[in-house]
Amino acid sequence: MITDPHPDAQTAIRGAGLRVTESRRAVYEALCEHPHASADDVFARVVATVPSTSLQSVYNALNDFVDAGLVRRIEPAGRAGLFELRVSDNHHHIVCRSCGAVEDVDCVHGAAPCLQPSGEHGYALEVAEVTFWGLCPACSTDVAA
Structure with missing residues:
Protein backbone atom coordinates (compact mmCIF):
# COMPACT_ATOMS: atom_id res chain seq x y z
CA MET A 1 0.00 0.00 0.00
CA GLU A 75 14.27 29.11 -8.59
CA PRO A 76 15.76 27.39 -11.63
CA ALA A 77 17.71 29.94 -13.68
CA GLY A 78 15.54 31.65 -16.27
CA ARG A 79 12.32 30.06 -14.97
CA ALA A 80 9.48 31.15 -12.74
CA GLY A 81 9.89 30.28 -9.08
CA LEU A 82 8.48 26.87 -8.20
CA PHE A 83 7.08 25.63 -4.91
CA GLU A 84 7.31 22.19 -3.33
CA LEU A 85 6.27 20.55 -0.08
CA ARG A 86 9.38 18.37 0.21
CA VAL A 87 11.29 20.38 2.81
CA SER A 88 12.41 17.81 5.38
CA ASP A 89 15.43 16.43 3.55
CA ASN A 90 18.38 17.48 1.44
CA HIS A 91 17.65 16.84 -2.20
CA HIS A 92 18.36 18.47 -5.53
CA HIS A 93 16.47 18.99 -8.77
CA ILE A 94 16.84 18.09 -12.42
CA VAL A 95 15.24 20.38 -15.00
CA CYS A 96 14.53 19.64 -18.65
CA ARG A 97 15.93 22.43 -20.82
CA SER A 98 13.26 21.80 -23.45
CA CYS A 99 9.90 21.33 -21.70
CA GLY A 100 10.76 22.62 -18.22
CA ALA A 101 9.82 19.42 -16.36
CA VAL A 102 11.32 19.30 -12.86
CA GLU A 103 12.05 16.21 -10.78
CA ASP A 104 13.55 15.63 -7.36
CA VAL A 105 17.00 14.04 -7.22
CA ASP A 106 17.98 12.37 -3.98
CA CYS A 107 21.52 13.01 -2.76
CA VAL A 108 24.06 10.36 -3.68
CA HIS A 109 26.57 9.27 -1.08
CA GLY A 110 30.21 9.35 -2.09
CA ALA A 111 31.66 11.86 -4.54
CA ALA A 112 29.46 14.93 -4.36
CA PRO A 113 29.43 18.27 -6.12
CA CYS A 114 30.92 21.23 -4.30
CA LEU A 115 28.60 21.95 -1.40
CA GLN A 116 31.15 23.81 0.73
CA PRO A 117 32.74 26.96 -0.68
CA SER A 118 36.51 27.12 -0.71
CA GLY A 119 38.06 29.74 1.54
CA GLU A 120 36.54 31.96 4.16
CA HIS A 121 33.95 34.37 2.83
CA GLY A 122 32.38 35.45 6.10
CA TYR A 123 28.93 34.11 5.23
CA ALA A 124 26.77 32.11 7.61
CA LEU A 125 25.80 29.36 5.17
CA GLU A 126 22.19 28.21 5.21
CA VAL A 127 21.77 25.93 2.22
CA ALA A 128 23.47 24.67 -0.92
CA GLU A 129 21.28 24.13 -3.96
CA VAL A 130 22.23 21.96 -6.90
CA THR A 131 20.23 21.98 -10.12
CA PHE A 132 21.02 19.52 -12.87
CA TRP A 133 20.00 20.49 -16.42
CA GLY A 134 19.39 18.19 -19.37
CA LEU A 135 16.69 16.69 -21.53
CA CYS A 136 13.96 14.52 -20.04
CA PRO A 137 13.33 11.11 -21.64
CA ALA A 138 10.41 12.41 -23.74
CA CYS A 139 12.38 15.38 -25.09
CA SER A 140 15.47 13.20 -25.68
CA THR A 141 13.31 10.90 -27.81
CA ASP A 142 11.94 13.89 -29.76
CA VAL A 143 15.48 15.15 -30.46
CA ALA A 144 16.65 11.70 -31.60
CA ALA A 145 13.69 11.28 -33.97
Missing part, protein backbone atom coordinates in the same frame (compact mmCIF):
# COMPACT_ATOMS: atom_id res chain seq x y z
CA ILE A 2 1.37 3.44 -0.94
CA THR A 3 0.88 6.13 1.67
CA ASP A 4 0.68 9.84 1.01
CA PRO A 5 3.86 11.46 2.39
CA HIS A 6 2.01 14.71 3.13
CA PRO A 7 -0.26 15.24 6.13
CA ASP A 8 -3.72 16.57 5.42
CA ALA A 9 -3.86 20.30 4.74
CA GLN A 10 -5.47 21.32 8.01
CA THR A 11 -2.92 19.38 10.11
CA ALA A 12 0.04 20.70 8.10
CA ILE A 13 -1.07 24.33 8.12
CA ARG A 14 -1.90 24.34 11.83
CA GLY A 15 1.33 22.46 12.55
CA ALA A 16 3.24 25.28 10.87
CA GLY A 17 1.58 27.76 13.23
CA LEU A 18 -0.70 29.25 10.60
CA ARG A 19 -4.44 29.82 10.59
CA VAL A 20 -6.34 27.45 8.30
CA THR A 21 -8.34 29.22 5.60
CA GLU A 22 -10.12 27.83 2.58
CA SER A 23 -7.55 29.41 0.25
CA ARG A 24 -4.55 28.11 2.22
CA ARG A 25 -6.06 24.64 2.30
CA ALA A 26 -6.60 24.72 -1.47
CA VAL A 27 -3.03 25.97 -2.08
CA TYR A 28 -1.60 23.18 0.08
CA GLU A 29 -3.72 20.54 -1.68
CA ALA A 30 -2.67 21.87 -5.10
CA LEU A 31 0.98 21.45 -4.09
CA CYS A 32 0.29 17.91 -2.84
CA GLU A 33 -1.12 16.99 -6.24
CA HIS A 34 1.40 18.94 -8.33
CA PRO A 35 4.86 19.33 -6.82
CA HIS A 36 7.18 21.91 -8.38
CA ALA A 37 4.28 24.19 -9.32
CA SER A 38 4.59 27.90 -10.09
CA ALA A 39 2.32 30.39 -8.35
CA ASP A 40 0.32 30.70 -11.57
CA ASP A 41 -0.07 26.90 -11.76
CA VAL A 42 -1.23 26.80 -8.14
CA PHE A 43 -3.66 29.67 -8.79
CA ALA A 44 -5.20 27.87 -11.78
CA ARG A 45 -5.81 24.78 -9.65
CA VAL A 46 -7.09 26.73 -6.64
CA VAL A 47 -9.69 28.79 -8.54
CA ALA A 48 -11.11 25.56 -9.93
CA THR A 49 -12.16 24.60 -6.38
CA VAL A 50 -12.33 28.00 -4.65
CA PRO A 51 -13.37 30.47 -7.39
CA SER A 52 -13.33 33.50 -5.08
CA THR A 53 -9.57 33.15 -4.46
CA SER A 54 -7.41 35.92 -5.93
CA LEU A 55 -3.92 35.50 -7.36
CA GLN A 56 -2.67 37.75 -4.54
CA SER A 57 -4.19 35.36 -1.97
CA VAL A 58 -2.28 32.49 -3.55
CA TYR A 59 0.98 34.48 -3.46
CA ASN A 60 0.30 35.40 0.18
CA ALA A 61 -0.37 31.78 1.12
CA LEU A 62 2.75 30.55 -0.68
CA ASN A 63 4.91 33.22 1.00
CA ASP A 64 3.39 32.40 4.40
CA PHE A 65 4.11 28.71 3.80
CA VAL A 66 7.72 29.44 2.82
CA ASP A 67 8.23 31.68 5.87
CA ALA A 68 6.76 28.97 8.13
CA GLY A 69 9.00 26.26 6.61
CA LEU A 70 6.04 24.36 5.20
CA VAL A 71 7.01 24.93 1.56
CA ARG A 72 10.30 25.39 -0.25
CA ARG A 73 10.71 27.80 -3.16
CA ILE A 74 13.14 26.75 -5.86
Whole structure:
Protein backbone atom coordinates (compact mmCIF):
# COMPACT_ATOMS: atom_id res chain seq x y z
CA MET A 1 0.00 0.00 0.00
CA ILE A 2 1.37 3.44 -0.94
CA THR A 3 0.88 6.13 1.67
CA ASP A 4 0.68 9.84 1.01
CA PRO A 5 3.86 11.46 2.39
CA HIS A 6 2.01 14.71 3.13
CA PRO A 7 -0.26 15.24 6.13
CA ASP A 8 -3.72 16.57 5.42
CA ALA A 9 -3.86 20.30 4.74
CA GLN A 10 -5.47 21.32 8.01
CA THR A 11 -2.92 19.38 10.11
CA ALA A 12 0.04 20.70 8.10
CA ILE A 13 -1.07 24.33 8.12
CA ARG A 14 -1.90 24.34 11.83
CA GLY A 15 1.33 22.46 12.55
CA ALA A 16 3.24 25.28 10.87
CA GLY A 17 1.58 27.76 13.23
CA LEU A 18 -0.70 29.25 10.60
CA ARG A 19 -4.44 29.82 10.59
CA VAL A 20 -6.34 27.45 8.30
CA THR A 21 -8.34 29.22 5.60
CA GLU A 22 -10.12 27.83 2.58
CA SER A 23 -7.55 29.41 0.25
CA ARG A 24 -4.55 28.11 2.22
CA ARG A 25 -6.06 24.64 2.30
CA ALA A 26 -6.60 24.72 -1.47
CA VAL A 27 -3.03 25.97 -2.08
CA TYR A 28 -1.60 23.18 0.08
CA GLU A 29 -3.72 20.54 -1.68
CA ALA A 30 -2.67 21.87 -5.10
CA LEU A 31 0.98 21.45 -4.09
CA CYS A 32 0.29 17.91 -2.84
CA GLU A 33 -1.12 16.99 -6.24
CA HIS A 34 1.40 18.94 -8.33
CA PRO A 35 4.86 19.33 -6.82
CA HIS A 36 7.18 21.91 -8.38
CA ALA A 37 4.28 24.19 -9.32
CA SER A 38 4.59 27.90 -10.09
CA ALA A 39 2.32 30.39 -8.35
CA ASP A 40 0.32 30.70 -11.57
CA ASP A 41 -0.07 26.90 -11.76
CA VAL A 42 -1.23 26.80 -8.14
CA PHE A 43 -3.66 29.67 -8.79
CA ALA A 44 -5.20 27.87 -11.78
CA ARG A 45 -5.81 24.78 -9.65
CA VAL A 46 -7.09 26.73 -6.64
CA VAL A 47 -9.69 28.79 -8.54
CA ALA A 48 -11.11 25.56 -9.93
CA THR A 49 -12.16 24.60 -6.38
CA VAL A 50 -12.33 28.00 -4.65
CA PRO A 51 -13.37 30.47 -7.39
CA SER A 52 -13.33 33.50 -5.08
CA THR A 53 -9.57 33.15 -4.46
CA SER A 54 -7.41 35.92 -5.93
CA LEU A 55 -3.92 35.50 -7.36
CA GLN A 56 -2.67 37.75 -4.54
CA SER A 57 -4.19 35.36 -1.97
CA VAL A 58 -2.28 32.49 -3.55
CA TYR A 59 0.98 34.48 -3.46
CA ASN A 60 0.30 35.40 0.18
CA ALA A 61 -0.37 31.78 1.12
CA LEU A 62 2.75 30.55 -0.68
CA ASN A 63 4.91 33.22 1.00
CA ASP A 64 3.39 32.40 4.40
CA PHE A 65 4.11 28.71 3.80
CA VAL A 66 7.72 29.44 2.82
CA ASP A 67 8.23 31.68 5.87
CA ALA A 68 6.76 28.97 8.13
CA GLY A 69 9.00 26.26 6.61
CA LEU A 70 6.04 24.36 5.20
CA VAL A 71 7.01 24.93 1.56
CA ARG A 72 10.30 25.39 -0.25
CA ARG A 73 10.71 27.80 -3.16
CA ILE A 74 13.14 26.75 -5.86
CA GLU A 75 14.27 29.11 -8.59
CA PRO A 76 15.76 27.39 -11.63
CA ALA A 77 17.71 29.94 -13.68
CA GLY A 78 15.54 31.65 -16.27
CA ARG A 79 12.32 30.06 -14.97
CA ALA A 80 9.48 31.15 -12.74
CA GLY A 81 9.89 30.28 -9.08
CA LEU A 82 8.48 26.87 -8.20
CA PHE A 83 7.08 25.63 -4.91
CA GLU A 84 7.31 22.19 -3.33
CA LEU A 85 6.27 20.55 -0.08
CA ARG A 86 9.38 18.37 0.21
CA VAL A 87 11.29 20.38 2.81
CA SER A 88 12.41 17.81 5.38
CA ASP A 89 15.43 16.43 3.55
CA ASN A 90 18.38 17.48 1.44
CA HIS A 91 17.65 16.84 -2.20
CA HIS A 92 18.36 18.47 -5.53
CA HIS A 93 16.47 18.99 -8.77
CA ILE A 94 16.84 18.09 -12.42
CA VAL A 95 15.24 20.38 -15.00
CA CYS A 96 14.53 19.64 -18.65
CA ARG A 97 15.93 22.43 -20.82
CA SER A 98 13.26 21.80 -23.45
CA CYS A 99 9.90 21.33 -21.70
CA GLY A 100 10.76 22.62 -18.22
CA ALA A 101 9.82 19.42 -16.36
CA VAL A 102 11.32 19.30 -12.86
CA GLU A 103 12.05 16.21 -10.78
CA ASP A 104 13.55 15.63 -7.36
CA VAL A 105 17.00 14.04 -7.22
CA ASP A 106 17.98 12.37 -3.98
CA CYS A 107 21.52 13.01 -2.76
CA VAL A 108 24.06 10.36 -3.68
CA HIS A 109 26.57 9.27 -1.08
CA GLY A 110 30.21 9.35 -2.09
CA ALA A 111 31.66 11.86 -4.54
CA ALA A 112 29.46 14.93 -4.36
CA PRO A 113 29.43 18.27 -6.12
CA CYS A 114 30.92 21.23 -4.30
CA LEU A 115 28.60 21.95 -1.40
CA GLN A 116 31.15 23.81 0.73
CA PRO A 117 32.74 26.96 -0.68
CA SER A 118 36.51 27.12 -0.71
CA GLY A 119 38.06 29.74 1.54
CA GLU A 120 36.54 31.96 4.16
CA HIS A 121 33.95 34.37 2.83
CA GLY A 122 32.38 35.45 6.10
CA TYR A 123 28.93 34.11 5.23
CA ALA A 124 26.77 32.11 7.61
CA LEU A 125 25.80 29.36 5.17
CA GLU A 126 22.19 28.21 5.21
CA VAL A 127 21.77 25.93 2.22
CA ALA A 128 23.47 24.67 -0.92
CA GLU A 129 21.28 24.13 -3.96
CA VAL A 130 22.23 21.96 -6.90
CA THR A 131 20.23 21.98 -10.12
CA PHE A 132 21.02 19.52 -12.87
CA TRP A 133 20.00 20.49 -16.42
CA GLY A 134 19.39 18.19 -19.37
CA LEU A 135 16.69 16.69 -21.53
CA CYS A 136 13.96 14.52 -20.04
CA PRO A 137 13.33 11.11 -21.64
CA ALA A 138 10.41 12.41 -23.74
CA CYS A 139 12.38 15.38 -25.09
CA SER A 140 15.47 13.20 -25.68
CA THR A 141 13.31 10.90 -27.81
CA ASP A 142 11.94 13.89 -29.76
CA VAL A 143 15.48 15.15 -30.46
CA ALA A 144 16.65 11.70 -31.60
CA ALA A 145 13.69 11.28 -33.97
